[in-house]
Amino acid sequence: MSVICKNLTKRYLFKTAVDQLNVTFEPGHIYALLGPNGTGKSTLMKMLCGLTTRTSGEILVEDHPFTYRDKANVAFAPTEFIFFDYMKISDVEKYYRDYFRDFDSNCFHRLLEELELSPSMKVKTLSSGMLAKLKIAATMSRQAKLLLLDEPLNGIDLLTRESILKTLISHADPSRAMVISSHMVEELEPIVDTAVFMKEGRIVLQTDVESLREKEGLSIVEKYRQIYGNTDMKEAI
Amino acid sequence: MLTTLKYEFMKNRVLYGISLGILAIVELVYLAIVPFRSIKDHTIVIPIFLLMIAGLFIFFMLLFNGITMFSRDLKSKAGYLVYMTPVPVPSILLAKILLVFLSSVIFGLGYLLLGIADFEILGSIAGDASGDFARFIPEIFKMLRSSGAVPRIAGRFVRYAISVFDFLSITYFSIALGNTLLRGKKAGAMISFIVFVAIVILNSFITNMAGMSNLVASILHVVIGILCFLATSWMITKKIDL
Known part of the structure; x- marks a missing residue:
């Protein structure tokens, strides 16, 4: 399932979060959506899963405009706490199973085991690292065609980051596209094949990571520094 | 829509539990007081009044909660889980309205039955002295049979x-x-x-x-x-x- 954004724009009263953006997400690829804070990465993801509507432009899913039905093929893991207060991890499983036909309970339980989570844990009492793992487990257990992961490595320790990255790699699939936004550019580099750099709501560069290395001799981190300059270097690494 | 209805109910179950708990406490107070109070000194009116206030309070809380839940879903991240599902918006809205309607109707019917039972108890304890209270239940049944x-x-x-x-x-x-x-x-x-x-x-x-x-x-x-x-x-x- 390819998703095409054509002149996609999201304008607020005093700010344009996404500005005339053109990008295509093809199955079989893992995209790194990169850029400093406030460049429109999260807004783009929310538009792609229907949580925010566009001001103008188009989102085409297999050549038809995005509708609520397409949410069945898009799995989104936002950076915020999204679960209901009453939920245990087992309730999260039931919720996803009830709403998403592509949700695989066996896969979910396997991931819980790998990520050292228990179905009886109360979601409200989980640490930020555990919550990040839970969001990954729930999202990756869906066989969705487009996976959107917003800052999945944010605020969590090294070992948890490693286990999340391992999970992401193991779920890469030629039939689906994975879009990951993160400030941990260095850690993302080994698992992505395409880097999309955003600045002020626009895409300033979309490049194949391999060809970036071959043609320019640059890693994503180095390219990031080149594009955003020294002011964002700390954020980049 | 039924799935959404189910999860809207789940989100509110603590509130329902608290509401029923409040009603149960007031009812216990009523049951504890009734046998020891004379209908003539009108002190029995206090627990009856409390029961009526509790009923009204819970009823309006159910309505108000239906509004705040909708508002919260549109303002906070709690709405992510609701609106990222492949469910059409009218269906989500209908589920929210239906929950308020059903919960208030079920509560209203339960409250009515409780009221009937309480008046029966009052009538049996106070006998003729219960006056207007004792006539209340027969009046209801008369009205229902008409x-x-x-x-x-x-x-x-x-x-x-x-x-x-x-x-x-x-x-x-x-x-x-x-x-x-x-x-x-x-x-x-x-x-x-x-x-x-x-x-x-x-x-x-x-x-x-x-x-x-x-x-x-x-x-x-x-x-x-x-x-x-x-x-x-x-x-x-x-x-x-x-």
């Missing part, structure tokens, strides 16, 4: 359903207006509140219009409710911004 009672009750039930739908549709409309089309705009909240007040005034004008039959007034209320419902669905579908 001819035309079933259509009259069904009529009231339908009118209540229309009121809930109408009131929630208008409220949801003004909340959705403030959180979509007028989001981030100066005086957006004020404008949406004024719109709400204007529609409520229009509604009461229809109700009190001289010469208009109840049926026509009800139809107009339904039309206003449906228009608000459709407009809310459109605003959320086309302008949601979480």
Whole structure:
């Protein structure tokens, strides 16, 4: 399932979060959506899963405009706490199973085991690292065609980051596209094949990571520094 | 829609538990006091009054909660889980309205049965001294057995359903207006509140219009409710911004 954004724009009263953006997400690829804070990465993801509507432009899913039905093929893991207060991890499983036909309970339980989570844990009492793992487990257990992961490595320790990255790699699939936004550019580099750099709501560069290395001799981190300059270097690494 | 209804119920189950808990405590107070109080000194009125206040409080809390849940879903991240599902917005809205309607009806019926049981207990303890209280239950049964009672009750039930739908549709409309089309705009909240007040005034004008039959007034209320419902669905579908 390819998703095409054509002149996609999201304008607020005093700010344009996404500005005339053109990008295509093809199955079989893992995209790194990169850029400093406030460049429109999260807004783009929310538009792609229907949580925010566009001001103008188009989102085409297999050549038809995005509708609520397409949410069945898009799995989104936002950076915020999204679960209901009453939920245990087992309730999260039931919720996803009830709403998403592509949700695989066996896969979910396997991931819980790998990520050292228990179905009886109360979601409200989980640490930020555990919550990040839970969001990954729930999202990756869906066989969705487009996976959107917003800052999945944010605020969590090294070992948890490693286990999340391992999970992401193991779920890469030629039939689906994975879009990951993160400030941990260095850690993302080994698992992505395409880097999309955003600045002020626009895409300033979309490049194949391999060809970036071959043609320019640059890693994503180095390219990031080149594009955003020294002011964002700390954020980049 | 049933799945959404189920999860809306789950989200509110603590509130339902607290409501029933409050009612149970007041009922226990009533049951504890009734045998020891004389109906003549009127102190029995206090627990009866408390039961009535608790009932009204819970009823309005159910309505108010239906509004705050909708508003919270449009304002906070709690709405992510609701609106990222492949469910059409009208279906989500209907589930929310249906939950308020069903919970208030179920609570109302339970409360009525509890009231009947309490009056029976009062009558059996106080006997003739219970006066007006003792006549209350037979009056209800007499009314229920009278001819035309079933259509009259069904009529009231339908009118209540229309009121809930109408009131929630208008409220949801003004909340959705403030959180979509007028989001981030100066005086957006004020404008949406004024719109709400204007529609409520229009509604009461229809109700009190001289010469208009109840049926026509009800139809107009339904039309206003449906228009608000459709407009809310459109605003959320086309302008949601979480």
